[in-house]
Amino acid sequence: MHTAAPRLTPRQSALVAAWLPGAELVHDHSWGITGTSVLRFRHAGRYVVVKAGDDADTHIARELRAHRRWLGPWRGRVPGLLHADDDAKLLVTRYLPGVxxxxxxxxxxxxxxxxxxxxxxxxxxxxxxxxxxxxxxxxxxxxxxxxxxxxxxxxxxxxxxxxxxxxxxxxxxxxxxxxxxxxxxxxxxxxxxxxxxxxxxxxxxxxxxxxxxxxxxxxxxxxxxxxxxxxxxxxxxxxxxxxxxxxxxxxxxxxxxxxxxxxxxxxxxxxxxxxxxxxxxx
CATH class of the missing domain: 3.90.1200.10 (Aminoglycoside phosphotransferase (APH), C-terminal lobe)
Structure with missing residues (x-):
């Protein structure tokens, strides 16, 4: 990664580097009051969002289940899932335009x-x-x-x-x-x-x-x-x-x-x- 992502664990950083070689960290969207990190990267000419959980996190598992089971009717109206590792509590989605x-x-x-x-x-x-x-x-x-x-x-x-x-x-x-x-x-x-x-x-x-x-x-x-x-x-x-x-x-x-x-x-x-x-x- 061109720009370090200090919120990620070494394993999460290694996975992101493998999935998104040469990606550049653009913005940290994390709230800071929970253990979930939300990071926007630029990779291969497009933006993607990396979400990572800490040891206490339960949100990543829920989000992955939703992406895999329930979001078909929302296609195009929700960020599409690109990469995921359940054990590492890590996922990557497309970045949706908008405010x-x-x-x-x-x-x-x-x-x-x-x-x-x-x-x-x-x-x-x-x-x-x-x-x-x-x-x-x-x-x-x-x-x-x-x-x-x-x-x-x-x-x-x-x-x-x-x-x-x-x-x-x-x-x-x-x-x-x-x-x-x-x-x-x-x-x-x-x-x-x-x-x-x-x-x-x-x-x-x-x-x-x-x-x-x-x-x-x-x-x-x-x-x-x-x-x-x-x-x-x-x-x-x-x-x-x-x-x-x-x-x-x-x-x-x-x-x-x-x-x-x-x-x-x-x-x-x-x-x-x-x-x-x-x-x-x-």
Whole structure:
């Protein structure tokens, strides 16, 4: 490699050098608060993206599964997989042209959400499986979050634990989901919306992919929500199950953000908890 990539392990660097001889590091897109590295290289006259995980990483395996099983309907609207090594927690994809939707005029445009809804519907429609243990696992996970360090107020935590204890153990239908479906993971190029970052892709209930939009972009913008659901082809949310998903998302956000020291995101998580308990998350 013409330019060193200090975030990569020696094995990852050797694989990238073999796959992309003479590649030049152009930009480090990594967040810096997780162990996943996202690096853009120029190789053979085109840009590619290298994603690498550290020892604790679980995202690369999820992303590879998504590329191999679920992304056919998104061909051309998601970076294509070029190289991968599961054991090294390393993958290389094509670089999609465009700019992030987040923070740009497209983030406030209904057509962006209409397109995002259509894309998500294609992903969700590929398969469905009934999981009898999903609700039990999610209840245990939510309680596990509350058992760890956090700054959710004591009275609020007591309310959360009481509600979690009342959750049913009903079967849930799981579909392929993106896991972080929001404008920071959408690109727009010549008016066309595309998707990136499948590091949280997994089988979950379809409405989970609406959680982050509901507590952010849809707040105060019912027109964006309507456009999204129009593109998606309907509203997949059952009120009772949706409340549980919002509470789980809120708890995990507040606890995770506290653990990594992201105070702004932690404040958002605590606000999400309050909104979900008040029933104002939709």
């Amino acid at each position: 992030l939707v987040e923070g740009r005029p497209a983030e406030s445009a209904p057509d962006t959400y209409r397109q995002a809804g259509r894309l998500l519907a294609l992903l969700h429609a590929q398969s469905a499986t009934v999981d009898d243990g999903y609700e039990t696992r999610m209840r245990e996970r939510a309680l596990g979050h509350l058992d760890g360090p956090h700054r959710i107020a004591t009275g609020t935590e007591e309310r959360l634990r009481a509600e979690i204890a009342s959750w049913p153990e009903a079967p849930a239908t799981l579909v392929p989901t993106h896991g972080d479906w929001q404008p920071r993971n959408w690109l727009v190029h010549d008016g066309v919306v595309a998707a990136i970052d499948l590091g949280r892709a997994d089988l979950r209930p379809a409405p989970t992919d609406l959680c982050r939009l509901a507590v952010q972009q849809f707040r105060g913008r019912p027109d964006l929500e309507r456009a999204f659901l129009e593109g998606y082809g309907g509203d997949p949310r059952d009120p009772a199950a949706w409340r549980r998903e919002l509470l789980r998302e809120a708890i995990s956000t507040a606890v995770w953000a506290h653990r990594v020291g992201d105070e702004r995101f932690e404040r958002q998580g605590r606000r999400m908890v309050a909104d979900a308990l008040a029933g104002t998350g939709r």
